[in-house]
Amino acid sequence: MRYMFLTGILIVGLLIAGCGEYRSFGKLDKTPYATKECRKSLSRGSEMNQAVKIDKIVVYKKKRQLYTYRKGKKIDEFRISMGKNCDRGDKLCAGDYKTPEGAYRIVRKKCDPRLYRSLMISYPDAQDRRTSRKKGLKPGGYITIHGQPKWNADGRGDNYTLAHDWTEGCIAISNKAMDRLWRAVKNGTKIDIHP
Numbered sequence: 001m002r003y004m005f006l007t008g009i010l011i012v013g014l015l016i017a018g019c020g021e022y023r024s025f026g027k028l029d030k031t032p033y034a035t036k037e038c039r040k041s042l043s044r045g046s047e048m049n050q051a052v053k054i055d056k057i058v059v060y061k062k063k064r065q066l067y068t069y070r071k072g073k074k075i076d077e078f079r080i081s082m083g084k085n086c087d088r089g090d091k092l093c094a095g096d097y098k099t100p101e102g103a104y105r106i107v108r109k110k111c112d113p114r115l116y117r118s119l120m121i122s123y124p125d126a127q128d129r130r131t132s133r134k135k136g137l138k139p140g141g142y143i144t145i146h147g148q149p150k151w152n153a154d155g156r157g158d159n160y161t162l163a164h165d166w167t168e169g170c171i172a173i174s175n176k177a178m179d180r181l182w183r184a185v186k187n188g189t190k191i192d193i194h195p
Contacts, residue, residue: 049183057106057145057181057191059171061086061099064162066145066173068184075184078177079162083169089195091123091169093132094140099169099193100128106145106189109182116147116175117182121191145171145191147178 054076056069061082068076082099083091091100100123108120124132124139132139152161158174166172171193173181 052180052184053186054184055189057185057189059099059191059193061101061193061195066171066177068181076177076180078173078181081162081167081172082165083167084165086165091128091140091143092135093137095168096140097168099167099171100124100143101193101195102128104191104193106185106187106191108187109185110144112144112146115144115149115170115172116153117178118144118146118170119181119185120144140169143169143171145173145178145181147173147175 052075054068054070058067058069059065059080060067064080064082066078066080067074083097085097086099088098090102091098100121102123102125104122104125106119107122110118110120112118121143123143124141128139146167148155148158148161152158153175155174155176161172162174
């Protein structure tokens with residue numbers, strides 16, 4: 001019974017939260033899930049901590065793990081959730097619910113009103129666009145590493161959400177993990193996503 005209840009909450013929460021290409025489900029939610037602290041840190045540039053700075057992120061989809069590195073040394077590892085079709089290969093188009101594979105960069109930090117904080121990935125790159133175009137598809141976009149939806153802001157549902165792939169192609173981590181990653185990453189940080 002508890003499993004069915006949590007599943008129902010997860011499905012409703014994910015429909016409201018969403019990720020991938022921006023779209024609104026019904027009325028746009030304007031509640032301040034992205035805290036004032038987050039927005040202030042971005043505006044004054046204090047979100048980066050040089051002492052914990054990393055230079056590379058590596059994701060292994062099959063392992064469901066994200067690793068951070070500084071000068072070739074592993075610093076952290078985090079459990080992840082991905083696109084709900086992530087086991088079916090590389091992302092080809094908008095709406096395929098797959099997590100992309102390849103070498104990208106972090107291009108933007110964003111205080112996200114739906115998914116706590118997010119780090120935008122440089123998907124699609126030129127190769128992704130060519131591959132999709134050859135198949136008559138649109139590659140999609142707005143792929144991020146992000147925190148949890150509002151209903152799991154306190155992290156009580158982390159064991160459940162991180163045990164399931166539920167995003168539209170993004171990489172989801174716990175909010176605690178996002179806080180660590182947020183302080184360690186700057187725009188331009190490399191990210192390699194492997195099958």
